[in-house]
Amino acid sequence: MAEQPQPELTDELIAGRRASIAEGLPDDMPRWMSRTIIAIDTFSLWTGHVVSWLAIPLMAAMVYEVVARYAFTAPTVWAYDMSRFLYGALFILGSAYALSKGVHIRSDFLYRGWSVKTQGRVDTALYLVCYFPAMLTFMYVSTRWAWQAVERAERGMDTAWMPLLGPVKSCLPIGIAFLLLQGFSELLKSIHAARAGRWPQ
DSSP, X not given: OOOOOOOOOOXXXXXXXXXOGGGOOOTTSOHHXXXXXXHHHHHHHXXXXXXXXXXXXXXXXXXXXXXXXXXXXOOOSSHHHHHHHHHHHHHHHTXXXXXXXXXXXXXXXXXXXXXXXXXXXXXHHHIIIIIHHHHHHXXXXXXXXXXXXXXXXXXXXXXXTOOBOHHHHHHHHHHXXXXXXXXXXXXXXXXXXXXXXXXXX
C-alpha cells in the first residue's frame, strides 16, 4: 500500500509569520505611515537580536549548575534565581520582536477565513479597545512595582542567595514600552489592511 503524504505544516498554519520589513512596503501607503512602520520594526528587530544573547548566559548557568551538582556534589545557590531572571528578561524584552514577526500564539481558525479588510478592521478595533488600554494599565502598574523594588532594595526570599529584585523587575516596564511601540506599528498595518484590502507585508 502506498504511503499517504503527510500534510505540510506551512507558516500560515502555525502562525502569521511575516516577511522582513526590508522587503518594502506598498507604494499606496502614506509616506509617514511607511516610515513609522519601518522605524519601529527596525527597532524591534535590533532589540530582538540583542535580547536573544541572554540565552547564552542562561544556558551557561544551567550547564554550570548541572555539572557542579552531579559531578562535584556542589550545587550553587544562584543558578536557580539566575535562570528565572534571565528567562523572564528574555521573554518580556523579546515580546515586541515576536509581535513584529506575527509569531505570538493565537487561535485564528475563524480569522484566517475572513477577507483582509475584515481582518484589518477587527485588528484595528482590538488594538484600540483591548491592546493599548491593557498595555498602558500594565505599564503603570509594573513601573510602580519595579520602582518600589529598586527603592526598597527588595530581595528574593525563596532562596538562600536572596538576590536583589530591582533589575529583573525593571525589565517588565521596559518590555511593555517595547510592546506599546510595536503595537503602534501593528495598528498602522491593520489600518492600511482595512483600507486597501491587503496587508503591507
